[in-house]
Amino acid sequence: MDPILEVVDLQKKYGGQTALAGIGFSVSPGEIISVLGPSGCGKSTLLQLIAGLQQPDGGEIRLRGETVSSGSRFVPPEKRRINMVFQDYALWPHMTVYDNISYGLKRKKNSAADIKEKVSELLAMLHLESFAQRLPAQLSGGQQQRVAIARALATEPDLLLLDEPLSNLDMRLRIEMRTEMSYLFRRLGTTVFHVTHDPEEAFAMADRLVMMRNGAIDQIDRPHACYRLPATPSAASLLGAGNRLEGESMFEEGVPALQIGSTIVRGASPVVWNNRMKQAEALFRPDAASWETAIGAEADEVAAAAESSANSPFNRIAARVVHSSFEGNRWRVLAEGAPGRRLALFHHEPLASGTTGHLVVPVADTFLYPLPG
Numbered sequence: 001m002d003p004i005l006e007v008v009d010l011q012k013k014y015g016g017q018t019a020l021a022g023i024g025f026s027v028s029p030g031e032i033i034s035v036l037g038p039s040g041c042g043k044s045t046l047l048q049l050i051a052g053l054q055q056p057d058g059g060e061i062r063l064r065g066e067t068v069s070s071g072s073r074f075v076p077p078e079k080r081r082i083n084m085v086f087q088d089y090a091l092w093p094h095m096t097v098y099d100n101i102s103y104g105l106k107r108k109k110n111s112a113a114d115i116k117e118k119v120s121e122l123l124a125m126l127h128l129e130s131f132a133q134r135l136p137a138q139l140s141g142g143q144q145q146r147v148a149i150a151r152a153l154a155t156e157p158d159l160l161l162l163d164e165p166l167s168n169l170d171m172r173l174r175i176e177m178r179t180e181m182s183y184l185f186r187r188l189g190t191t192v193f194h195v196t197h198d199p200e201e202a203f204a205m206a207d208r209l210v211m212m213r214n215g216a217i218d219q220i221d222r223p224h225a226c227y228r229l230p231a232t233p234s235a236a237s238l239l240g241a242g243n244r245l246e247g248e249s250m251f252e253e254g255v256p257a258l259q260i261g262s263t264i265v266r267g268a269s270p271v272v273w274n275n276r277m278k279q280a281e282a283l284f285r286p287d288a289a290s291w292e293t294a295i296g297a298e299a300d301e302v303a304a305a306a307e308s309s310a311n312s313p314f315n316r317i318a319a320r321v322v323h324s325s326f327e328g329n330r331w332r333v334l335a336e337g338a339p340g341r342r343l344a345l346f347h348h349e350p351l352a353s354g355t356t357g358h359l360v361v362p363v364a365d366t367f368l369y370p371l372p373g
Ligand SMILES: Nc1ncnc2c1ncn2[C@@H]1O[C@H](COP(=O)(O)OP(=O)(O)OP(=O)(O)O)[C@@H](O)[C@H]1O
Pocket: 014, 015, 017, 018, 019, 037, 038, 039, 040, 041, 042, 043, 044, 045, 046, 197
């Protein structure tokens, strides 16, 4: 199927600062793409270039095969058949919900009967029937957000752009809305380009993730694939791998590993491991780690033997508990691996400060990356 959107070597600078450093990808009809990246990585700039709210310094944007932005051509936003839902919804405050949703259809000179049918359908779909005659100020944040989506869908755009659409909602509503949106867009077959800094929102919505950093793309893949093996340390920490250890790069029985003192940490790496690498880092999620308390010298010997076993599917990292804090259904435990090296894990009960033991982390959930130099 021909792509709806093609972005080719797109570049944008603000003064001397690079916001986009030559990025490219394409989006198929009906696909939901979520762009995920830390603040300042260029997400909003990318969205604005696609919408036509800004012009690129280099590269090209094509919609349905037609060039809409390039060095020699620029199609204005209103001619791109794209709609956008902004962070603050940008509803017209003096218009009712009904008028907000029908506005684009009226401008397109649809018949009154067609408009009524279409708006009624959208009101029903987004559970807004009883609010049709209200003004935006008389609605909750979640209701306003649904009106913004209904308005954006009314004119059946080729591409819907969503800029952090849930960031103004409370957590419960965010979880509810991301599931509803994911369902709605798939049911309608809407092609969506969605920007967020919230990994869970991206996971819930996306067919494919675009992981960005410093104006460049680190990884484009299905959410599950990015989660299983993030392509870069930045992608890994963005996807929750907040525990980090540094050591010397090595192989352990042919498996990529790093050595930290007497501890060997094996893992999976998206990079082809080789003997020329010197230093490396290991990242893993707190959720991937479980805890084993050391009980006496005998247990320590067994543990040490297990630790050195190259065939075990687990890494065992000696640590001492620093603090446990309650999180509702579990406890977050802070432990110290080596002096000054804090590691987090979750446990079903609190662990007393000073308890010694091991973090047990599956090798498959330990991500290894070489350090430069
Ligand atoms: N109008 C502007 N003038 C100068 N620099 C800008 C302008 N807009 C963005 N930038 C810079 O370009 C880079 C990318 O900004 P952008 O807003 O695209 O990032 P973002 O990923 O959307 O960030 P956030 O998640 O915080 O919204 C940042 O370093 C930012 O400071």
